Every structure is written in C-alpha cells, then in structure tokens.
Amino acid sequence: MSLEIEEGTFVLLAGPSGSGKSTVLRAFAGLVPDFHGGVFGGRVLLDGRDLRDVGRRELARSVGIVFQDPEKQLVMTTVERELCFGLENIGLPSTVIARRVAEGAEFLGLTPYLRTPTAELSGGLKQKTVLAAVLVMQPRVLLLDEPTSQLDPAAADEFLSLVRRLNQEYGLTVILSEQRLDRCYHLADRVAVMEAGRVVIDAPPREAAKLALNAGLPYVPAVTRLLAAVNGRHPLTVAEGRRELLRTVAGGHAGQAQGARTDPADLAVEASRVRYAYPRGAAAVTDLSLAVPAGAITTVVGPNGAGKSTLLKLLAGLLKPDGGRIRIFGRDRGTLNKAGLAAGVAYLAQNPNDYLFRDTVAEELGFTLRALGRSGPVADVLAACGLSDLAGVNPRDLSAGERQRVALASLLVAGPSLILLDEPTRGVDQPAKDTLGRLLDRLCRQDGKSVLLVTHDVDFAAEWAAKVVFMAGGRVLAAGTPAEVLGDSLFYSPQVARLFRGVAEVTTFSAARAWMAQAGAGHG
Template sequence: MIRFENVSVTYGGAAAPTIAGVDLTVPEGELVLLVGPSGVGKSTLLGTVSGLVPHFTGGTLRGRVTVDGRDTRTHPPRQLADIVGTVGQDPSAHFVTDTVEDELAYGMESLGTPPDVMRRRVEETLDLLGLAGLRERPIATLSGGQRQRVAIGSVLTAHPKVLVLDEPTSALDPAAAEEVLAVLQRLVHDLGTTVLLAEHRLERVVQYADRVVLLPEPGAAPVTGAPEEIMAISPVHPPVVALGKLAGWDPLPLSVRDARRRAGELRDRLGDPAPVTPSRDSGETVAELSGVAVRHGRVTALRDVDLTFTGGETVALMGRNGAGKSTLLSSLVGLVEPVSGTVSVGGLAPHRTRPRDLIRRVGLVPQEPRDLLYADTVAAECAAADTDAGAAPGACRELVARLLPGVRDATHPRDLSEGQRLALALAVVLTARPPLLLLDEPTRGLDYAAKARLVAVLKELAARGHAIVLATHDVELAAELAQRVVVLADGEIVADGPTAEVVVGSPAFAPQTAKVLAPRRWLTVAQVEASL
C-alpha cells in the first residue's frame, strides 16, 4: 500500500537531511508504529505519505514514495485526499468549520460523497469516538482532547485507505485513548485500512502494532521489525519494557497482561514500599480557590471548587477530557473570571491584576506552546524572556540548553517539533521563576528522554519552594513527579490525596508499573530499581 524507495528529505538551509535511506514497504491492512526520539524526522516521514512534504513544507525530496500506486512527488495533497487521511500534531490547524457535526461532514462534502452516505457516516463516527453529546458544540469551546477526537473523526468519515496519524493520543485521557485505539484496530482488522502512526506514549499503543519502524537519530536509516524486537534495542520504550529489562524477562513484555503473568516472583521479592504521605503544611500557601464556579456560555466548567496549593508541592490535575482541568489553570492566571467564589494567587485576584504584576507570581505553559512564541529565532525568544522577567542575560538560554540540548540559536520556533516548541515555551515561562508554575499537558510531543529532563527541572524547582500544578493525562508523569493528585469530573473534585492512594486503585489513572505489581504500591520503574 505504501512504498518508500531510498527516500531522503532535506529542508532549505539544513546542512544534512532530516531523514535519509528510508527503504521500506507498508502492506495493506497493517498498523505500523513509528518511534524515535524527538526531532529525528518522524513527522517529516509521515508528511511524505500525505504529500505535505515537500508540496506544503518545501525542502527537497529524493527517492520515491508511492501510496496505492500514486507517486506523491507528482500528486499534491489534494490528489491524495481520497485515499490518505492525515491528522497532525496540532488538530486545530485542520479545522475549517465552526461546529463538530459540520467538521465531520466537511471532508466528505469536498469529495462529493452522497448526502445519505454522509449522514450515516457522521452518526457512526459520533458513536465510535464518543462525540454524540458534542454534536452541536462550537469547536472553539472544546477541550484539547475533545478537539483531537473531532480531528480524528473528520478523517475517519471519508473512509480513506491509509490513515496517517501524528501523536493521535497525546491530548486524550486514558479512556478516550483506548477508544481511539480500539477504533483504529477495528479499521485495520475489519476494513483492511493501513495505519501509519507516530506516538511518544508507547505504553498506550505498542502492543497493538503489527510492526515498528525505529528512527534512531536524524538522518539515520530506519530499523524495522516486530514490536518486541525493536523495543529491545530502541532508546525509547514504555515502562513495562523497562521493567522487563530490569527483571531480565525474555521475551520482553509489551502489555501489562504479559508482564503480570511473569511478575509474581518480583512482587514477592519487593514487598510493599514504605508509605509516603506528603505534608501540605510544610510550605507557604501560594494559591487558593474557594467555592469557585466558572461557566463557558451555558456550560458549567467548574463547580464549587476548593483547593489550596503550597510552596514545594507538585500537584497533578487529572480527569477525562472536558473535566475542567484547563479551566482551573486559566482561573489561576486570570484568563477566566469565576461567576462565584474567589481565586487568590499571592494575595492577588488574578483576573483583576495587570499581567506585568502577575508574571512574577504565576506562569502558565498552555497546551499550544506557539501561543507564547512570537520571535523569529530561539535566541530572540530567550532575550525577550530575560527582559520581560528582569532576569540576567542568558538565563532563558541556559534553561533551553538543559531542556533542548543541541538546538541552535538561529532556529525558528516554527521549525521545531511540537515537543521542542513546548520545551522552549517552558523555558520562557521558567525564566521569571514564578512561585506558582502551571503546566497544561506538559509532556505532549515529548519522548521519554525529554520527559526525564523536564521531570529533573521541575523537581529542582519544587525543591526550591515553587508550587507546581500540572494538568495531564500522562499517568506515568503523575506517578513520577506528583506528590498529590486531584481528580476532576464535570467540573467537580472527586478525589484529592497522595498520588499512591489515588492512582493505584484506579484502572484509568494507574501507571503501568502499578498495574503490573498490584496490589503492591510501586508506581515507577525507578522506585523498583532503587529497591532492588
């Protein structure tokens, strides 16, 4: 179905190709997973299948890519739209209509699909992706995860032969991610759809892949094989594989089920970890919400929320898409005004405080990092951040060097991958060293190594007394970083307590290590390794 023949792509001004030596075939009806560290060219490789590379992005494509017999060099994206459906890292960039139902129908209208077929497919897709309740909602009012499901749905309705997905579950809660992956499985097995996807959250998807293509570094030829073979040599792998390597299991497990079957001896050897109960009274209160309610039009996003955040603690906000996590963060930086209750950050009401006064007290890294980036180069972004924060020259660049090693000063932010852009935005916000740091889906687009660097920086900040609040669907991040987890549902707090107590008993929010070793309360591979 897809054939790469000695393919390389070099962008203008680049000293070396982004991808090179790509020579592989993807048969019809296979789910192929593309893995590798951030910035190795996964999105570029996907773009060559849809024709976006080089017709839209520019650059030089050498070699040949054919999809169902069509050469993507001579067929621009519009001439591939009937056989290739694409969802990029930023779903909002794909939307052309205002409401969910119109967006699902738009692609079919462009292809001239009969109205009765369009209606049936829209209904099927609404049910498949759990979007029926959002049918008439304006897209602008949806959460990031809901938008991602709509973007995927708008592609599925056209019934393409090939689906190209870049980070399809990055903004989805665990349950929604399982639903999307189940739909992809059904398309592959029942309809013979070919799926090529790149994903950093391998713990969600690797067990479903028929084959894995590893891009080890920029410009290096890919390595292809069965999932268990590639995971054994890949620099990026999920926690269950890391646990298997630590325990010496062969072959390596790819799923929690496989690992649990072998984990009996390890569970007995480990026993239970010493209980850790974080003290919320050890730091000074930096933010407080009391009886807070927020509405977006007719939708109540938060209801009677009472929360206190203290210096030195790291709190993970969790819950399904649309639960109110981003709204809660927005209320702490004054982007939304509560209809009742009070919000206090450093003694100030955020929605009544000038931004230049608020920036020294609270910083937010949003889901879309480009909202914070406006300069033409990384160096210019850093210089502006130093000036705005009143920091010493070079302070922001030092943070960028830690989070993004190897990125050049002259690089334009738009030329960075989604994960690299997020790391740059984080460095810009951290330059002001605000007592309260808010992060909305901070690991979206980050590989495991980049996530480890982020965790190290955030732990360092917490040790210095900063309060860190992160809204995340990344259960592995919450397990590794947060001392406390707050679970939201329909704008209300349904759980608030130490991480181990909240996540271990939850099928949705438990990390892989906890699922494998349950009922023992081990949360991460690092904890297990330290104990052994």
C-alpha cells in the same frame, strides 16, 4: 530513509522528538514538499504509483492524516460542519454524509457536541473532532501523528482499540507516530524506530524492543524496560509482565509502599467554591475547591472536558470566576493587577505555537525579559531545558516536543513563583519527559517554585508529583498523594501500578526498580 509497508499492516513509528517521524507522515500524505516546501529527494509510492501522479481528490479518499496540533486542522465553525467538510468536498450524497457523520460522532463520543462551536472545545475534544473528521472519509491508509496526546487515558485506549479494530477487520493500513508507547506498542505488527531522520530498527514489536534495549534506546514500554533488565525477557503488556514478575518473586511477599512526599504547610493557591461558565456554554467549573502546596509539584488529571484547562486560566487571570474565591500566595487574586500576575505567575497553554514568534530560540527568551523590564540568565535556562544547541534555530523549524520546551523556557526565564502548565509532556519523548521532571523538581526543591500542571500522562504525574488532584464535571473529586489517587484507579493508574497490583504498593518506575532490586536480593 527507506521503508516499505504492506497493505493492512499496523506500523508504529517510535523515536525521539525531532527524529523525523512527523515529516515522514507528511511525506506519506503527499504534503512534503508540495505543501510544507523544502528539498525533497527519492519517491513515495502508493500502490506502486508515485504520489505526485495521484490526484488530490483520489489521494484524499485513500490517505487520511491527523496532525499533532488539532488547531491546525480545524477549519469549520462547529463539530458537525467539520465532520461534513471533507465528505462534501469529495462530492458524496447528503444521505451518505449524514450517516457517516452520525457513525463517526458516536464512535468517538462527539454526538452531544455536534452543534458546539469548535473554538469552545477543550483540547481533547478538538483532537477527537479531527480524528472523527478523518475517519468518516474511510481512507485505506490512516496516518496518525500523536493522536492520543490530548485524550484522557480511557478515551485514548478506546480510540486505539477502534483503530486496531479498523486495521484488523477492515484491512485499514495504519501508520502511527506515538510517544506514549505503553498503550500501543503491543498493537503494532511492526515497530520502526527513527533517529536523526533514519529508520534504525524495523522489526516486530518483541524483536524491536530487544534491539532497542540492546542499543540503549528507551523507546519501549515501561514494563519492558523494567523486566528485561531482571530476567532477559521482553514482555510487552501488563498481563505478560505480571506473569514474569510473579515468576521472579515466586513465593515472595507483598512489598512496602514507596515513601510519599509530604505536602508543605504553605499554600501557593487556595480556591474555594469557584464557579465559571463560558458564554452560551455549560458550566466548566462548578463549586471547585482546591489547595495547591507551595514549593512542590501538583498535577491535575481527569477526563476531557472536566474543566482542567479552565482552572488554569482562572488562576492565571485570563478568566474571571463567576463566583467563589481564589487566593495566590495568600493574596486575593482579584487584588492583583495584570502586571502583578504576569510577574509572579507563568502560564503555558496546550499549544506552544501561541508563544513563539521570534526568529531564534534565544530571542524568544530575551523578548520575555524585555517585556518585563528585566535581565536574566538566558543561557542557564536554555541549558536547564536542554536547548543550548538550538539557541540560534528558528522555533518554527523545531519538532512539537522541542517547541514545547522552548515555550516553557520563555516563561521560566522570568523567574515566576507559580508555574501553571497545560499538558507540558504532549508530544515529548521519554528522555525529554525525564529532563522536564528533573527540571521542575529542582525548581521546587532548590528555588522554592510552585508548579501546578494539567496532564493526561499519569506515569509522569505519579513519578514527579507531591500531590495529585482528580477533576471531573468541573469539580475536584479526589486529592492526595499519587499512590492514594492513582494507585488503584481503573483508568488513571500508571502501568507500573497495574503491573504490581496485589504484589506491592508501587506507582513509579523508579520505585519499581528499587523494589525489584530488593526483592531480587531477598530471593538470592
């Protein structure tokens, strides 16, 4: 792989999970092979100097990197100490440190959390803390590996706007690896698409989108995928897409709403007036009431710190509510012992690494079955999750997206009735998201499973959920079909819904394609 990046350029790395994007960023940060090991060939040059000849202190001032998993990067006990850590290590005066910490915390909305223990932060707040700790170092080169994967849509847009501003106004070189291309594709000066460890496309965004679609690669924004097939143009933003859409259906009509999935009568989960506060912390869940239909996918969306992950832990039995009542398939959760919960409820937390400790992928699934004293179709679950070719691979050698699928498979093999998933699409490419959506949909429709998942991926929620729940401040503020909850939302509306606003009541990519086909036929 060869790649040259001029100073002050904003480069987007796109491509499937496992294509080598994270490894490239680690090489650019001087971590490959010195920290991660392995066999290394070729050279990485910074200002014409081999990185191996650049001292660690100088490198820390010049290049900053944010990893996919914020837990791997947090080393101090509070947010404030985390932001101070790097600055203290390069020997800056205390007055400079205080000013940079204050600015960094304010930029990312962390000022109220400066004294908060990092262990008590939500996944999104941990990611913000890591981002701030790197930005306060004021590096010349900023390497970002899925930096918005745990941020809510508003926070993600705010952060990427800040990064673009740093790039444009301060000349910061940015190399960003991202799977949610809708929010960042148009910001880049160049897009480099990777496959199997090589750069297969390297071009400005519009040209890169055209080349990718011609090659059958899905690594472009949804609006581009949708409209390029209709009129051969390649809009990169909703604004460009709306202009093309209105030309395509000029003089047309407002479309019909897509058919909404109906909620089943039976409930998998009933929560009534539930409350929970962490020790020494503010209330995470306050007066929460929720109904989760059986045999369907329900998604929970909302801002960071809304209590979404805490809700899943309460349902999984990892936390005990301070008040209220939780019923699972009609039984009071308090009457279910741990063995009963483990047999019927599967919970996948945000960090899949917590689930992986065997030597091969197949052994991970086998361990789950042995722990429950069961036998099960390991090969079938591996195939359903697209992991058959990785059965003999050590999970720690896989990409973040692949590890996410392995962790999920290790739970599904037990055949749980209720599946609780916390950010299952984090770091996952579009084809893998589609595979996950089809898998969960099949589990619900054919096997009668019930799925409750927390996500910041509103496009995934709109495409696959029968019901969407919006949480904020520890409470449920809205619940209904994807169109009802997400269709006219300001920040949580899918890109397709924004594209069709005022034209048709469409919130999913599949519905948009069907509508476009019908509208095209109607206009000759």
